[in-house]
Amino acid sequence: xxxxxxxxxxxxxxxxxxxxxxxxxxxxxxxxxxxxxxxxxxxxxxxxxxxxxxxxxxxxxxxxxxxxxxxxxxxxxxxxxxxxxxxxxxxxxxxxxxxxxxxxxxxxxxxxxxxxxxxxxxxxxxxxxxxxxxxxxxxxxxxxxxxxxxxxxxxxxxxxxxxxxxxxxxxxxxxxxxxxxxxxxxxxxxxxxxxxxxxxxxxxxx
Numbered sequence: 001x002x003x004x005x006x007x008x009x010x011x012x013x014x015x016x017x018x019x020x021x022x023x024x025x026x027x028x029x030x031x032x033x034x035x036x037x038x039x040x041x042x043x044x045x046x047x048x049x050x051x052x053x054x055x056x057x058x059x060x061x062x063x064x065x066x067x068x069x070x071x072x073x074x075x076x077x078x079x080x081x082x083x084x085x086x087x088x089x090x091x092x093x094x095x096x097x098x099x100x101x102x103x104x105x106x107x108x109x110x111x112x113x114x115x116x117x118x119x120x121x122x123x124x125x126x127x128x129x130x131x132x133x134x135x136x137x138x139x140x141x142x143x144x145x146x147x148x149x150x151x152x153x154x155x156x157x158x159x160x161x162x163x164x165x166x167x168x169x170x171x172x173x174x175x176x177x178x179x180x181x182x183x184x185x186x187x188x189x190x191x192x193x194x195x196x197x198x199x200x201x202x203x204x205x206x
Contacts (some may be wrong), residue, residue: 009120015057016106018049018057019094020068021049022043022049022054022058023064024047024048024109025043025048026043026046026064026068031118033123035061035118035126040055040061043064054066060128061133061141062119062129063131065122065127069136070136073136073140076139079092082086082145083148084147085151085154085155086148086151086171086201086205087131087198089147089171089175089201090194091194093179093197094193094197096110096111097113097190098182098190100112111195113179113180113182113183117180119133120133144168144171144172145164147171148164148168148171148204150206151205152164153200157205167176167205169203170204171201174200181191181193
């Protein structure tokens with residue numbers, strides 16, 4: 001059986017490139033203008049294409065958010081699959097935060113905490129965006145639960161399902177809180193934050 005992937009046609013490659021262009025423009029527009037300020041017209045302008053072409057790929061802004069969140073879900077799953085401990089997770093988060101700060105908050109397709117906050121805030125106002133985040137939530141919990149289980153297994157600790165769930169909730173609050181405070185406090189010392197996160201993570205598995 002031939003398991004080789006079928007090469008994409010020129011039309012498919014062009015469609016994929018157009019879609020990526022739209023999503024990149026939307027990320028920038030959402031970050032710079034806020035979700036409400038980033039109209040389809042603004043996204044079209046940033047992408048250098050007509051509004052009609054954008055609607056050819058996405059029915060509305062919620063559909064664009066859905067595509068962005070889906071890409072983030074896939075990227076997060078791939079990244080966390082290689083994380084064997086909570087300390088490794090802290091290292092990965094800190095690397096992304098420090099890189100974002102070094103870039104002065106400029107566009108980064110892989111990690112954009114401002115976009116994360118914009119979409120989260122919009123979810124409190126727009127049921128369609130809230131539904132997008134809700135559909136993504138389960139994969140977030142699963143990814144972080146797997147990190148907890150791998151860490152516990154490596155450390156020789158036995159955790160039941162309830163204990164895993166409790167630690168997963170705490171870990172997510174820890175990571176989300178670290179991202180929020182990093183954005184709000186530009187003077188935050190990265191080494192102090194890293195060591196603090198290490199200390200709390202150590203308590204999670206005791």
